[in-house]
Amino acid sequence: MSNNQQYNTKCLNHPYQDIISICSNCPNNIPVCIDCITEDHNGHSFKKLNDINFRNQIQHDFKNQTIPKLNNYLENNKKILDESNNHFKEIQDNHTKNFDKAFNIFKELKYIISAKENDIKRLLMTELDQNTDVKNIITTTIENNNNIITNAIKYNNDINNNNNINNEFIELLKHHHQCNNLLSNINNNNFPEYKDTQLIIKQNNLYSIKDLTNSYIEVLDIPLDLKTLKFYNLEFTIYEEGCDISHLEIRNLAIGPIGCLPKNIPTTVTDLYLLDGFDQPLNFIPPTVQHLYLHNIKYQLTPDSIPATVTDLYLLDGFNQPLNFIPPTVQYLYFNNIKYQLTPDSIPATVSRLYLLDGFNQSLNFIPPTVKNLYLNNIKYQLTPDSIPATVTHLYLLDGFDQSLNFIPPTVEFLHLDNIKYQLTPDSIPATVTHLYLQDGFDQPLNFIPPTVKYLYIFNIKYQLTPDSIPETVLRLYLQDGFDQPLNFIPPTVEHLYLKNIKYQLTPGSIPATVIHLYLLDGFNQSLNFIPPTVKSLYINNIKYKLIPGSIPNHLTNLMFDHGFSQRFTKGIIPGSITSTLMGDVVYPLEHDSISNPDQKISYLTQYKHPKIK
Secondary structure (H helix, E strand, C coil): CCCCCCCCCECCCCCCCECCEEECCCCCCCEECHHHHHCCCCCCCEEECCCHHHHHHHHHHHHHHHHHHHHHHHHHHHHHHHHHHHHHHHHHHHHHHHHHHHHHHHHHHHHHHHHHHHHHHHHHHHHHHHHHHHHHHHHHHHHHHHHHHHHHHHHHHHCCCCCCCCHHHHHHHHHHHHHHHHHHCCCCCCCCCCCCEEEEECCCCCCCHHHHCCCCEEEEECCCCCCEEEECCEEEEECCCCCCCCCCCCCEEEECCCCCCCCCCCCCCCEEEECCCCCCCCCCCCCCCCEEEECCCCCCCCCCCCCCCCCEEEECCCCCCCCCCCCCCCCEEEECCCCCCCCCCCCCCCCCEEEECCCCCCCCCCCCCCCCEEEECCCCCCCCCCCCCCCCCEEEECCCCCCCCCCCCCCCCEEEECCCCCCCCCCCCCCCCCEEEECCCCCCCCCCCCCCCCEEEECCCCCCCCCCCCCCCCCEEEECCCCCCCCCCCCCCCCEEEECCCCCCCCCCCCCCCCCEEEECCCCCCCCCCCCCCCCEEEECCCCCCCCCCCCCCCCCEEEECCCECCCCCCCCECCCCCEEEECCECCCCCHHHECCCCCEEEECCCCCCCCCC
């Protein structure tokens, strides 16, 4: 810190007085002025500012104890603020749904309940205003605390460890006191609570409108006292016997061994989890449920137990029943460490995707030939070269997988790697693999990629790519959702580049000049000014970025719209340089004034369902 720095040496409680000493009786080494000594600290003992040992101790504690705690405090504040913002966002979304629902209902009841409609709206707005006040209090408190912490940390980064009496130490003393006060109350935030508002609709007979206006609809603060459980990335609300859950807008519901099932399961539920000991028929499952999770339930399942709407079936730890109950609609089957011993005829031929999750510990000879896609988590069973049937063509090694890859059969052409534990080497991947997918979190060097891989798909991996990361045998490169690294690693052999909704912000120098064919896939949402003049063919799917005249560069010669492209072809969208346009699956038709170059050739795929321009 500069020697001509203007230090703040004024008292925290008496801004017009200078700090002259430190109170020995009070906690956190309170710096005091002459007014403090004669008022609140009258009769206390004090330490001198020029006490070298004390100064050194304060400086040491501030740097080695207080600052690390402050960093943790900042992280905790960020977590609280994120949770507050997320919670408030849910409240806002729920408020919008409630508001729309109230509007539609009162529109049906018309003028008879107009007064009640206004009451409900005012109440909803009041609840939202109260929650807004709560959010503002939390945000303001944390921002104020963060300012104190940030100033202290900035001061610490600039500090001179001078041992003589100076204003610098006095400012340090103030920071030290303020920060320790914060840290003393780190577990006592005492933030006000949000009110989670739910609009309750009691669907009764609407004929007696006058009698129903006061009971048909009401606004309640729904306490969040229902327990939840987490399974992988999902959070399930656990049903408590006797609770009315019909009004809840939840997607994931768990039910344990209870005497009485809920009278009505919300129509929003798509994922249903039946816990250990559940012992009732499954005919209560509504048709909205598509994903069913079964633990070690007691109820003996039969071929008609599972509704035909279920497409994803999870058999979890301890499940111990024959699998002849699985309906033909189930295409995705998940196994944890189930007890039931699987045989070659256990799984119906309708299953096309099989997931073996953490802890699975049985031979894989039960897999039917219909399974083309096999997903392996951190299974216990030790795989050998003959473990995987030759019918599998797509293999997914998921987070935590930790076995050698010498078991992969030669039929596998598509290999997906999550953040696996097994350390890959140049001979790990068989030469039959032509399509390689590096999924979110993958964190290993890419020197293991064999020359047979021509198609490489990269998601939001952790490993930092460099210009020599990708072998020059790769011809087509796909950068998938969330990818967030510079593109200077692309080798010159890549002529076809596919971009999905990547996070990295593209600039005019991002794409190498060797790329000739560029594909903008679903969700892409960036300006197209990064496209280099070497790109001659542009393929546009259902991108989010709104095209306007001039968005598509004028140096292209070939242009294709396909896969649900959902923007209108206004005049000037297709530049005059285009000599060939290919139309596929698009929402809106190509119009005559969309074409700037009358000599260009227009071709149509079979997916194009609109009138054609000749």
